[in-house]
Amino acid sequence: MRKIIILFLLLMPVASFARKPIIPEIKHHKIEARLNIQKHTIDASDEILVKNRENLHELVFFLNRNLRVKAVQVEGNPAEFQVVPEFSAADVIRDVRKDTKDFYANAQLLKITLPPHLLNLFRVKVTYAGKIYDPPHVPAYARDAAAVETRGVIGGKGVFLAPESHWFPAVETSLASHEVTTNTPSGWETVTQGARISHKTEDGRLTVHWKNDHPADGLYLIAGRYDVRELQAGPVTIYTYVFPEDTALAEKYLTYSAKYVKMYSKLLNPYPYKKFAVVENFFPTGYGMPSYTVLGQTVLRLPFIVYTSLGHEILHNWWGNSVFVDYATGNWCEGLTMYMADYYYKTLRGPEQAKEYRYGIDRNYTLYVNDKNDFPLDRFLNRTAMYTRMIGYGKSAMVFHMLRRWVGDAQFYEALRNFIRHKQFQIAGWADIQKEFEAVSGLNMTVYFDQWVHKTGAPRLEIKDVSRHKTSGQKWTLGGNLLQKERVFRLRVPIQVYFRSDTLDTVLVTAQAKTPLSFSFDQKPLGIGIDPDYNVMRRLNHGEMSPVLSLALSDENAVIVLPSRSTPEFAEAYRLLAHQLIPPGDGMIKSDVEVTNADLKSGSVFVLGSPEENAVYGKMGAALKGRLAFRGKTVSLAGNTYTGKSVIAAFWNPLNRQKGLCVFQAASPKVVRSLGMKMMHYGKYSYLVFDGTKAIAKGEWPVKENPLIVKF
Numbered sequence: 001m002r003k004i005i006i007l008f009l010l011l012m013p014v015a016s017f018a019r020k021p022i023i024p025e026i027k028h029h030k031i032e033a034r035l036n037i038q039k040h041t042i043d044a045s046d047e048i049l050v051k052n053r054e055n056l057h058e059l060v061f062f063l064n065r066n067l068r069v070k071a072v073q074v075e076g077n078p079a080e081f082q083v084v085p086e087f088s089a090a091d092v093i094r095d096v097r098k099d100t101k102d103f104y105a106n107a108q109l110l111k112i113t114l115p116p117h118l119l120n121l122f123r124v125k126v127t128y129a130g131k132i133y134d135p136p137h138v139p140a141y142a143r144d145a146a147a148v149e150t151r152g153v154i155g156g157k158g159v160f161l162a163p164e165s166h167w168f169p170a171v172e173t174s175l176a177s178h179e180v181t182t183n184t185p186s187g188w189e190t191v192t193q194g195a196r197i198s199h200k201t202e203d204g205r206l207t208v209h210w211k212n213d214h215p216a217d218g219l220y221l222i223a224g225r226y227d228v229r230e231l232q233a234g235p236v237t238i239y240t241y242v243f244p245e246d247t248a249l250a251e252k253y254l255t256y257s258a259k260y261v262k263m264y265s266k267l268l269n270p271y272p273y274k275k276f277a278v279v280e281n282f283f284p285t286g287y288g289m290p291s292y293t294v295l296g297q298t299v300l301r302l303p304f305i306v307y308t309s310l311g312h313e314i315l316h317n318w319w320g321n322s323v324f325v326d327y328a329t330g331n332w333c334e335g336l337t338m339y340m341a342d343y344y345y346k347t348l349r350g351p352e353q354a355k356e357y358r359y360g361i362d363r364n365y366t367l368y369v370n371d372k373n374d375f376p377l378d379r380f381l382n383r384t385a386m387y388t389r390m391i392g393y394g395k396s397a398m399v400f401h402m403l404r405r406w407v408g409d410a411q412f413y414e415a416l417r418n419f420i421r422h423k424q425f426q427i428a429g430w431a432d433i434q435k436e437f438e439a440v441s442g443l444n445m446t447v448y449f450d451q452w453v454h455k456t457g458a459p460r461l462e463i464k465d466v467s468r469h470k471t472s473g474q475k476w477t478l479g480g481n482l483l484q485k486e487r488v489f490r491l492r493v494p495i496q497v498y499f500r501s502d503t504l505d506t507v508l509v510t511a512q513a514k515t516p517l518s519f520s521f522d523q524k525p526l527g528i529g530i531d532p533d534y535n536v537m538r539r540l541n542h543g544e545m546s547p548v549l550s551l552a553l554s555d556e557n558a559v560i561v562l563p564s565r566s567t568p569e570f571a572e573a574y575r576l577l578a579h580q581l582i583p584p585g586d587g588m589i590k591s592d593v594e595v596t597n598a599d600l601k602s603g604s605v606f607v608l609g610s611p612e613e614n615a616v617y618g619k620m621g622a623a624l625k626g627r628l629a630f631r632g633k634t635v636s637l638a639g640n641t642y643t644g645k646s647v648i649a650a651f652w653n654p655l656n657r658q659k660g661l662c663v664f665q666a667a668s669p670k671v672v673r674s675l676g677m678k679m680m681h682y683g684k685y686s687y688l689v690f691d692g693t694k695a696i697a698k699g700e701w702p703v704k705e706n707p708l709i710v711k712f
């Protein structure tokens with residue numbers, strides 16, 4: 001996840017915001033910060049370079065409300081200032097959406113009166129000090145993300161100062177460059193944006209000077225008792241800042257970081273910064289900031305991170321952290337980063353892996369996104385609930401995939417390189433992307449971007465009336481109709497025709513609810529497949545998907561059926577799990593003796609306990625036939641037998657074929673409690689078997705019959 005710094009450059013009529021302060025353009029922050037770890041305090045000054053503009057009589061900055069302003073100077077002379085501890089967000093912030101207000105919840109206002117006749121560029125220096133200590137905590141209700149919150153912390157475990165901690169005076173929106181000199185007890189290393197210019201210890205204190213010449217949309221300061229390693233990758237210095245107990249991991253992170261920096265520098269344009277640092281955090285995060293990433297200890301220790309998330313975070317230095325996102329027109333950077341990182345690595349492993357990944361995107365969109373929660377890509381900000389991820393990451397990645405297939409690799413990368421050349425260190429939106437792709441291809445892409453970016457939804461395809469005829473000699477024709485169900489899109493649909501010894505790949509352009517298919521061949525066609533490799537962003541047909549756990553996990557109308565015949569310990573554990581799985585206000589939780597057929601039809605059903613404990617198997621058990629069978633403590637599943645293990649498996653709901661049925665039988669109440677919310681991570685599987693909490697078997701049921709592939 002990329003840390004999102006909300007920036008809204010909305011052009012509002014001046015009259016309606018007459019009372020709001022003018023936002024000046026800040027060119028540069030030069031911060032000197034002395035940290036006292038024991039006292040949790042910062043003692044700092046910020047010399048701010050401001051661009052003058054007409055009618056600018058006053059500057060208004062946001063600053064952490066625990067910080068005391070000691071002095072303000074304008075062009076070296078003492079200036080009048082006023083601190084306003086309480087303010088109404090509506091009076092000063094241009095964007096007053098809920099999350100934006102939250103961003104300023106911790107701030108006070110610093111109002112500085114400006115003397116007349118200032119130059120075009122002038123300097124304001126603010127000297128301030130105070131305590132910032134909000135130890136990371138888990139918010140009251142977090143279903144989807146491993147969310148830990150802090151409003152900034154200077155503490156013995158580490159220092160984490162994010163833009164929302166307002167640790168230096170900043171305005172609502174500005175792309176400024178930054179320079180930070182930190183002073184910490186020796187043994188404490190700091191990291192922030194840009195290059196490390198100097199690093200020296202004197203009298204038991206360490207002074208580090210960081211400088212980023214390029215503008216950025218916010219600034220973090222991180223510090224900890226780090227072991228620092230470095231490696232040169234061409235012009236870029238790679239660093240690892242890890243805790244002493246994790247130094248064994250440093251080598252691997254250095255090597256892989258260098259590899260990704262080189263790979264993307266070649267594929268795109270040169271890496272935009274002088275350094276890249278992998279920084280270990282003392283609480284769970286997965287943030288990518290300009291020129292570094294901050295990963296929680298648990299994440300850093302996962303063996304697969306160097307193959308997946310690390311590359312993703314490094315690529316964000318191009319997408320999102322140097323070409324910045326214009327959030328007012330939608331966050332495009334996650335889809336593009338997912339496409340060029342997570343998906344790209346699958347393509348390097350082979351076409352089957354890539355196909356499976358695309359299938360997963362289409363499948364998850366189909367399962368998690370519905371008419372009620374769907375929104376267009378130009379409204380995506382960042383991922384919150386699962387469905388937002390399926391749109392803002394998954395669908396967005398497919399929009400880039402279809403673009404690449406349309407214009408070809410050469411033009412695809414050329415357009416992206418031009419996008420960087422024109423928009424680096426500026427904010428950019430989908431319109432800029434469209435412009436670059438139209439420029440290199442000479443194509444008009446209005447319809448494409450309109451239907452995929454500015455509108456909701458995805459097409460669903462069907463094939464009907466397929467027939468083949470022998471005309472004369474060895475000539476054959478193949479006909480049929482391609483149907484677009486739901487809304488009609490303009491699509492380039494890949495089609496495969498199968499022959500005895502080879503396969504023909506072609507593309508059909510459709511922009512209608514019904515498009516006739518008509519082919520003639522010199523040999524006998526044996527079958528036809530519509531988008532068999534999932535190259536189109538689309539809603540999958542029921543028959544293209546095998547039932548998976550996310551059917552039930554993603555359904556806000558899910559029905560959880562509790563067992564009435566289990567032991568009190570089991571009953572209590574299952575009851576707690578049910579309340580974890582269903583957010584307050586969603587779905588229903590009933591016992592097997594209360595639940596009605598109408599309830600079981602109303603959504604995906606989650607059955608807890610075995611058939612001995614839960615009577616609802618009597619109504620729904622037929623769905624398990626041939627796949628899962630219970631015999632006392634023994635279960636047979638996917639051709640294997642397990643005793644004393646926990647099993648979770650998904651099927652189609654026999655009373656409502658569009659919905660899922662999920663059954664979970666645990667080996668002990670303890671397993672129910674410890675597996676609990678971990679289930680959320682297993683949504684893509686049809687079944688799992690656990691020994692304790694360790695998955696010892698997992699898989700997806702094979703798809704029985706794909707309705708988009710017709711064989712004669």
Ligand SMILES: [Zn+2]
Pocket residue numbers: 001002312316334337
């Ligand atoms: Zn990302």
